[in-house]
């Protein structure tokens with residue numbers, strides 16, 4: 001009796017994006033203009049059957065959580081930090 005195991009062997013080198021730890025101020029995305037950009041580390045893994053095995057290379061990127069824009073970090077440039085506009089009202093007002 002013969003058994004045939006047909007296991008698809010899948011190789012790949014996907015990028016895993018991991019937000020950098022620490023408190024990050026939201027930054028304005030230059031494409032969709034939402035305050036949804038954050039600093040992240042993009043790491044390419046050698047993956048076998050969807051199991052990440054070997055980290056190949058990593059780079060620091062800015063990543064937008066809404067439009068998925070990714071830009072490699074360059075010295076001297078960062079997305080502008082989102083600041084409350086002139087009409088900003090705090091969510092709650094404490095009165096003495």
Ligand SMILES: [Zn+2]
Nearest residue numbers: 029032064067
């Ligand atoms: Zn965006």
